[in-house]
Amino acid sequence: MSKARQQKKPDHLNELLAALETGAIESVRAILVDLHPADIATLIEGTPPESRPLVWTQVDDARKGETLLELAEDVRADLLRLTDDAALVAAARTLDTDDIADLIPELSDEVIAEILAALDKQNRQRLDAVLSYPEDTAGGLMNVDAITVRENITLEVVLRYLRRRGALPESTDKLFVVDRHDALIGQLEIGRLLTTDPDRRVSQVMDREVIRFPALAPQQDVAKAFEDYDLISAPVVDEHNRLIGRITIDDVVDVLREEAEHSILAPAGLSEDEDIFAPPLRTSRRRSVWLAVNLVTAIIAAAVVGLFESTIEKVVALAVMMPIVAGMGGNAGTQTVTAVIRGLALGIVSESNARRLLTRELAVGALNGLVFALAVGLIAVLWHKNLMLGPVIAMAMVINLTFAALFGVLIPVAVRRLGIDPALASGVILTTVTDVVGFFSFLGLATIFLV
Amino acid sequence: MSKARQQKKPDHLNELLAALETGAIESVRAILVDLHPADIATLIEGTPPESRPLVWTQVDDARKGETLLELAEDVRADLLRLTDDAALVAAARTLDTDDIADLIPELSDEVIAEILAALDKQNRQRLDAVLSYPEDTAGGLMNVDAITVRENITLEVVLRYLRRRGALPESTDKLFVVDRHDALIGQLEIGRLLTTDPDRRVSQVMDREVIRFPALAPQQDVAKAFEDYDLISAPVVDEHNRLIGRITIDDVVDVLREEAEHSILAPAGLSEDEDIFAPPLRTSRRRSVWLAVNLVTAIIAAAVVGLFESTIEKVVALAVMMPIVAGMGGNAGTQTVTAVIRGLALGIVSESNARRLLTRELAVGALNGLVFALAVGLIAVLWHKNLMLGPVIAMAMVINLTFAALFGVLIPVAVRRLGIDPALASGVILTTVTDVVGFFSFLGLATIFLV
Numbered sequence: 001m002s003k004a005r006q007q008k009k010p011d012h013l014n015e016l017l018a019a020l021e022t023g024a025i026e027s028v029r030a031i032l033v034d035l036h037p038a039d040i041a042t043l044i045e046g047t048p049p050e051s052r053p054l055v056w057t058q059v060d061d062a063r064k065g066e067t068l069l070e071l072a073e074d075v076r077a078d079l080l081r082l083t084d085d086a087a088l089v090a091a092a093r094t095l096d097t098d099d100i101a102d103l104i105p106e107l108s109d110e111v112i113a114e115i116l117a118a119l120d121k122q123n124r125q126r127l128d129a130v131l132s133y134p135e136d137t138a139g140g141l142m143n144v145d146a147i148t149v150r151e152n153i154t155l156e157v158v159l160r161y162l163r164r165r166g167a168l169p170e171s172t173d174k175l176f177v178v179d180r181h182d183a184l185i186g187q188l189e190i191g192r193l194l195t196t197d198p199d200r201r202v203s204q205v206m207d208r209e210v211i212r213f214p215a216l217a218p219q220q221d222v223a224k225a226f227e228d229y230d231l232i233s234a235p236v237v238d239e240h241n242r243l244i245g246r247i248t249i250d251d252v253v254d255v256l257r258e259e260a261e262h263s264i265l266a267p268a269g270l271s272e273d274e275d276i277f278a279p280p281l282r283t284s285r286r287r288s289v290w291l292a293v294n295l296v297t298a299i300i301a302a303a304v305v306g307l308f309e310s311t312i313e314k315v316v317a318l319a320v321m322m323p324i325v326a327g328m329g330g331n332a333g334t335q336t337v338t339a340v341i342r343g344l345a346l347g348i349v350s351e352s353n354a355r356r357l358l359t360r361e362l363a364v365g366a367l368n369g370l371v372f373a374l375a376v377g378l379i380a381v382l383w384h385k386n387l388m389l390g391p392v393i394a395m396a397m398v399i400n401l402t403f404a405a406l407f408g409v410l411i412p413v414a415v416r417r418l419g420i421d422p423a424l425a426s427g428v429i430l431t432t433v434t435d436v437v438g439f440f441s442f443l444g445l446a447t448i449f450l451v
Numbered sequence: 452m453s454k455a456r457q458q459k460k461p462d463h464l465n466e467l468l469a470a471l472e473t474g475a476i477e478s479v480r481a482i483l484v485d486l487h488p489a490d491i492a493t494l495i496e497g498t499p500p501e502s503r504p505l506v507w508t509q510v511d512d513a514r515k516g517e518t519l520l521e522l523a524e525d526v527r528a529d530l531l532r533l534t535d536d537a538a539l540v541a542a543a544r545t546l547d548t549d550d551i552a553d554l555i556p557e558l559s560d561e562v563i564a565e566i567l568a569a570l571d572k573q574n575r576q577r578l579d580a581v582l583s584y585p586e587d588t589a590g591g592l593m594n595v596d597a598i599t600v601r602e603n604i605t606l607e608v609v610l611r612y613l614r615r616r617g618a619l620p621e622s623t624d625k626l627f628v629v630d631r632h633d634a635l636i637g638q639l640e641i642g643r644l645l646t647t648d649p650d651r652r653v654s655q656v657m658d659r660e661v662i663r664f665p666a667l668a669p670q671q672d673v674a675k676a677f678e679d680y681d682l683i684s685a686p687v688v689d690e691h692n693r694l695i696g697r698i699t700i701d702d703v704v705d706v707l708r709e710e711a712e713h714s715i716l717a718p719a720g721l722s723e724d725e726d727i728f729a730p731p732l733r734t735s736r737r738r739s740v741w742l743a744v745n746l747v748t749a750i751i752a753a754a755v756v757g758l759f760e761s762t763i764e765k766v767v768a769l770a771v772m773m774p775i776v777a778g779m780g781g782n783a784g785t786q787t788v789t790a791v792i793r794g795l796a797l798g799i800v801s802e803s804n805a806r807r808l809l810t811r812e813l814a815v816g817a818l819n820g821l822v823f824a825l826a827v828g829l830i831a832v833l834w835h836k837n838l839m840l841g842p843v844i845a846m847a848m849v850i851n852l853t854f855a856a857l858f859g860v861l862i863p864v865a866v867r868r869l870g871i872d873p874a875l876a877s878g879v880i881l882t883t884v885t886d887v888v889g890f891f892s893f894l895g896l897a898t899i900f901l902v
Contacts, residue, residue, distance in 0.1 A: 017803040038679035046799040048807055159645070168642035171683060173624065190641055191619035194610070227708065228489035230701035232622060232683060249700055250681035253707065257678065260711030261793065268789040276794050277807070280814035287786050288819055294782045295823060298775040299830065305771045306834075312763070312770045319763045319770035320756045323777070323886070324749040331745045335738050338719040342712065343727050348497040352468040356499055356728070363731035368739055372746060379750065383757075435774070 012039070013046045020051045029058045037063045041070035044079075049277050053082050065091035069099055073106075073273035080106055089114045097123055098143045098251070101130040129244060138222050139215035141255070142236040142245030145169040148178045149202055151185060156198035158188070171248035173232040177206045182242040184212060184235055212237050215244060219255050226252040263345075266423040269293075293428060301326070301435035308443035314451045317384040318443060321376075321393055325442045328372055329400035329434035336361050336408025337430050341422045344412060358409045365405025369398035392449050396442035403437045404430070463490070464497045471502045480509045488514045492521035495530075500728050504533050516542035520550055524557075524724035531557055540565045548574060549594045549702070552581040580695060589673050590666035592706070593687040593696030596620040599629045600653055602636060607649035609639070622699035624683040628657045633693040635663060635686055663688050666695060670706050677703040714796075717874040720744075744879060752777070752886035759894035765902045768835040769894060772844055775827060776893045780851035780885030783819055787812050787859025788881050792873045795863060809860045816856025820849035843900050847893035854888045855881070 012031055019027035032040055032055070040059055044067070047055055056079055059067055064083070068076055068091065080088070088107065092100050092115045104112060116124055126144035133139025147168070149158050158175070162168070175193070177186035186206035196205050212235045213222055225231065226249060236245045261272040269290025274283070305312075305322070312318050340357070343349035349357060377394035381387060411429050412422035463482055470478035483491060483506070491510055495518070498506055507530055510518055515534070519527050519542065531539070539558065543551050543566045555563060567575055577595035584590025598619070600609050609626070613619070626644070628637035637657035647656050663686045664673055676682065677700060687696045712723040720741025725734070756763075756773070763769050791808070794800035800808060828845035832838055862880050863873035 013798065013801045014803045017801075036679055042798050045797075046794075046801060046804055048804070162645050163647075166646055168646060170681065171624075172642060173622075173683075190645070191623060194613050194641070194645070195617050195619060196614075227704050228487055230621065230704075232624075232700065249683070249704075253678050253681075253700075253704065256704065256707055256711070260707070260714065263711065263715050264793065265789060268786045270786060270789055274790070276790060276799055277804075277811060280811055280818055283811075284815045284818040284822070287783070287815065288822060290786070291779065291782055291819060291823060295775070295779060295826065298778045301778075302771050302775050305774065309767045309771065313767045316760045316764045316770075319767075319773075320753050320760065322770075323756065323774060324746070324753050326774070327749045327752075327886075328742065328746060331742055332738070335719045335721060335741070338716060338721055339725070339727060342715065343497075346496075347464065347493050348727055350464045350468075350497060352465045353497055353499070360728060360731055360734075364735045364738065367731055367735040368742060371735070371739060372742060375746065435778075439774075 013043055016043050016047065016055070020047065020054070025054070025058065028055060032058050033060070035063075037066035038070045040067045045072060045075055045276065047277075049078065049275070049279075052079065056082060061087070061090060062094055065094040065099070069095070069102060072275055074275035074278060077106060078275070085111050085114065089118060093118060096143055096145070097126045098130050098141070098245075100127060101140070102135070104131065133215050136219045137215065138213035138217040138219065138236045138247060139244070141219055141222060141251050142215075142247050143169065143251075144245045146235065146243060146246040147172065147175045148182075148243060149175050149188065151177050151179070151203035151206065152201060154199055154201050155193055155196060155205065158193060158202065159198060171233050171250060176235050176243050176246070177202055178243050181240075184210060184237050184241055184243045186210060187235070210235060212241075213247065214239070220259065222247060223252050223255045223259065227256070262421075263341075263423050266421060267427045269424075297428060297432040297435070300432060301439060304436050304439045305443065307440075308447060311443055311447045311451055315386070315389075315446060317380075317386060317389060318446050318450075320384070321380055321389070322439055322442055324376060325393060325396050325400055326435045326438035328376070328397065329404045329438045330431045332365060332368060332401045333404030333408045333430045333434050334427065336365070336405050337412055337426045340409055340412045341426060344416060344422060349413075354409065354413055358406070361405040361409050362402060365401045365403075365408075366398065369401030372401065373397040386450075388450055389446075392445045393442060395445055396438065399441040400434060400438040404434050407433045464494055467494050467498065467506070471498065471505070476505070476509065479506060483509050484511070486514075488517035489521045491518045496523060496526055496727065498728075500529065500726070500730075503530065507533060512538070512541060513545055516545040516550070520546070520553060523726055525726040525729060528557060529726070536562050536565065540569060544569060547594055547596070548577045549581050549592070549696075551578060552591070553586070555582060584666050587670045588666065589664035589668040589670065589687045589698060590695070592670055592673060592702050593666075593698050594620065594702075595696045597686065597694060597697040598623065598626045599633075599694060600626050600639065602628050602630070602654035602657065603652060605650055605652050606644055606647055606656065609644060609653065610649060622684050622701060627686050627694050627697070628653055629694050632691075635661060635688050635692055635694045637661060638686070661686060663692075664698065665690070671710065673698060674703050674706045674710065678707070713872075714792075714874050717872060718878045720875075748879060748883040748886070751883060752890060755887050755890045756894065759890075759898060762894055762898045762902055766837070766840075766897060768831075768837060768840060769897050769901075771835070772827075772831055772840070773890055773893055776844060776847045776851055777886045777889035779823055779827070779848065780855045780889045781882045783816060783852045784855030784859045784881045784885050785878065787816070787856050788863055788877045791860055791863045792877060795867060795873060800864075805860065805864055809857070812856040812860050813853060816852045816854075816859075817849065820852030823852065824848035837901075839901055840897075843896045844893060846896055847889065850892040851885060851889040855885050858884045 016028060016031050040063060044052055044055055088111050119127065129144055130142065173190055175188045176184060177188055179185055186208045187210045188202055188206045192205050211225060211229055215236055215238055231249065233246050233248045235243055236247060238244050258272060265272055340349060373394035376397055377390040380393045381390040407430055412426045415422045415425050467479060467482050491514060495503055495506055539562050570578065580595055581593060624641055626639045627635060628639055630636055637659045638661045639653055639657045643656055662676060662680055666687055666689055682700065684697050684699045686694050687698060689695050709723060716723055791800060824845035827848055828841040831844045832841040858881055863877045866873045866876050
């Protein structure tokens, strides 16, 4: 990692945009020089697309590789098109193998061939190793720069070896102890190495209980373990317990951030790869898929209203009040869905306590249903001077908030069991249910008691 | 940190709940023994409240302190009430000072006094130091276990010092170089220390450019810097650049997780401190605040519909179609709001490009407005056999989706400038706007052209 000599200030983006406005290229360069690639990436994403090529030419070649990695996928794709092959090969040379592996799918065959040709045999093998695992597994996440030692040598020998070897890889908090078949048998923490009598042997000092990840472990499990066990680095092993690489906390932090962004964006049908300044046509096309799904559900709800046209014709106050019933159900259900999705993600909710959770949410739904039934019932009577409208809307509220609780628990659990991401699909399904139940119960009860 | 000897398996929770069902206390203990405190906390949160005291008695005393820290605030409060003072003092003794500082606000005065009495002078001073800064600042987040060295000694002396000192604090990837006034002048990475000729002096090897945090720096800024600069630990300084502590990545990962949970839970009016099995009455009361706010906005929207009662009476199809107009506006606006909140959080959106973003979102809104106007217009005509209903609903769709885009950008930017968390308030305000605009434009146009 290149050193950050200067931390980004919040007004860097404003300064950059002002400099671009006036065409002051020297100022653009002055702002970018010495900035960390992560900050350069943020500035580029905040720059309108037509000015990005200019900004990109002012980025230090040494930082281009890492800056590319930090960019949203869409923005990166645009810049990759703008960068000639030689510059891409040079940029790749500044990166770790696991980072090159992340870029590979987006590069042309010629550039890949050149990058591979520029690597020595060992690094080419390493790159192959990382590329052979899916991107979202421990194997796809790993670096291949683990330092290994044998158990029968003394710490003195280890210390001499490290000194001869030179700079340690980033985030090296432990060395890995392997046997002659490369099988992982322990780990030696750097802190132990530094504070233990150098005459002792590795086997006497090493930790034999190592948290290790199979190469195909999903990256979410890796992230959870790093978080729970406060890891800085951890080994990745193949099916024969052979050490094949190590995962470091900085890559895990990126996974955690991606997961968090996904949980925020998915319920609105958005993707974390998107360029916030993408051409409107591209954005419009992408977003319209999700809007189309929502349109179908809105039409289903409208069809339910359509069943009761003659009732509404007679008591038009129903049309005024019906969005309240549907909307409150949607809001209450969203609370349940959100709490359950979080519980599932954290492992607090499982098959064996889902029923218990359901009972509790039903109680909460019924309670809030009663409270808001009273409130809305009273408001309805006073507003529309229709005494029977009160009990009708109150009953509909209780029914809808109870259904909202029921489906608020069932939908995420069922969606997850189907292998679909609950964050993506639960909200749309839930509001369909609460709209349908809300309109049907309210207008249905009105048909029975009001007309 | 205690060592995890066993990683949690996904069915631990199911096993625990089954054991509790049959009253097999020995099995409960067997499941908990050797588990990491983070896993124990997850299991406790997944256990119904009435069984938690039993589970708690089976948790190793040595793990109780850390388990308490990992629990949601509400669950922790319940368990604190169940734990006698002596056990709490004993639990505190197993914790770092920064962790004790996190617990202090929830402990009784007697327990605090006993904990303080049990600390030696140095640790009491350290605890005071952490307690003197707000919890969500660099000072509140810091540990006080930084290892410091002077610049004029050789690495050999540093190595001897470390060996004499014994085990290093968790996540020690660097030592801090201070002058005799404790002012921070550099940092010495452990990797450098291990791989450099021991005869050289600290001043020759240390890094003078140190990313440091003022004690009052907000924890979000700290987390962003750790993430962007791949830090493992970083120094905290007072206003005179004196080293007062250090922040480690494990605490930062917790901050990132909290922030992520907040972004997911806040839009549904939920809090991350909540117990998923809290008594229904407590949950119902908490959630009802947010539901009440939403009720007010629903009534505002209903009042708009109320203005057009006589129009609806004449063309009852309007009541059927109006939820579609309002709902599609809400969905499109939610997409814009979500994208803008994310842009603000990442620093991609600022004052100087907000106008540009607005233009772009308006174009997206108008485009999608046109597409769905056509679709919904056609559906309306075919469904209700009313030729003029098509153009009316189509115009309303374009108007509402354009307003949705406009307010989707303006609301989060304005809310943030008022110092309110955009994630918390934007959604509610937006749907009020899209409901009001949707109903008003649709029913208003219908009044002009249809009756």
